[in-house]
Amino acid sequence: MDIVLDNLTRFFDPLLFALVLGGVLLMAWIQNGRSSLGLAFAALLNSGRDPFSESGENATFMCRRIDFVLRERGLVGLESLRSEDKFVTSVIAKLLHSKDAKLFEEWARLQQNIVQKRQDVTASYWSAASEIAPAIGLIGTIIGLIQLFATGIDPMKMGPAMSFTLLTSLYGLFVSHIIAFPIHVRLQARAQILNSYRDAVVQHSIAIAKRELVILGPVHFSPHKPSRAVG
Template sequence: MSTDSLALVGELLDPAALAIVCGGTVLAVALRTPLGELTRAVGALRTLGRTRFDAEPLLQQITALDRIAKRHGALALDRSVIADPDVKAAIAAIVDGAGGDAVRTLVDHRRQARVERHLAVADIWCGAAEVAPAMGMVGTLIGLARMFATMSDPSAIGGAMAIALLATLYGALIANLIASPIATRLRAAARAEAFERARIVAPLAALAEREVPRAPSVQPFANVA
């Protein structure tokens, strides 16, 4: 990086303005967000570099489980190692004798609950994108108030003006280059996963429908002579 670039970065870096905007944004989001959801919002940053969810490996596993059930019965599925929580819950329900409709309802409910959790995390980042410009305006007002309070000291006017201008800049950058893109990507990933997970509902329901225990047929009483 050239000397001119370093000088420009140094001119645009003001710790006071950055502390006002970042600290205010974090505080505002933390005050209106439950701790558990806030933790998930931070943890969701790890997922941004991952590829989109693909249900194909799950479909292949369900096919393999179906073959096991055909050969050895539904109870044999209880010994299978299943990593995905939705498939694991559905197979547990099938082993317990749940029918196709019950398994379909279970998987759909878990899928919807997962979508709601993902969208709640995206809403937190969307809220941060809304708060950051407001915190930038707060920093601007603080800088202007400091500038007017130090009009008698020309050497202090420049620092106060820097806070006033850079706070607005930081708010806009955090909102449009950090928080809003993160929220958009999380929403897109949630929609893609919801669509992919819908593919596993039908084969799991079909497996349950075939393996559901059937009541034995009742033989009519023989006529007593």
């Protein structure tokens, strides 16, 4: 047990590891935008399970439910239709209360683009972190080598400098391949499932809107003409 503890303390420097990890998270945040850090860590809460794993919900299932409700009860029946995905529920609710097919299509595509970007930024953040981490480790290695050469050939000072040099590279590789990249792969798989599901429901809802709702013509406003003074 003592041997394990000795090796653990030899390979783990909490301060140095925190510096490497903090540098990686900071650079990934700068690369992906100010909201990416919060979204990336919030996504970790649900990353351990597949979307709709408990309910078995999927795009085909939801589109058939929508068609069944429309056939049996009409548009009013959509009020009771719910999905495990909040975005899909909002699309159905919007379809129920829409009067213009064109306006519904514009709204649905805009909202789909917004949620897709939010979904993709989580995987993109951890992908950036996995790419940045080795570079952060290499920077630490170069700093350590500079410190080593600056001290000369003093055996008493070579040890800490060599330790710093090797540990930064080790931590960079660890953060990249053991932490960030597996998270990226997992979140990217979730994003593909959700984006594909949402796209199918949006396309189906737009087709229903074009069939069930009217398409109002654009409103033209004539410019105001100032009246001429009389006299």
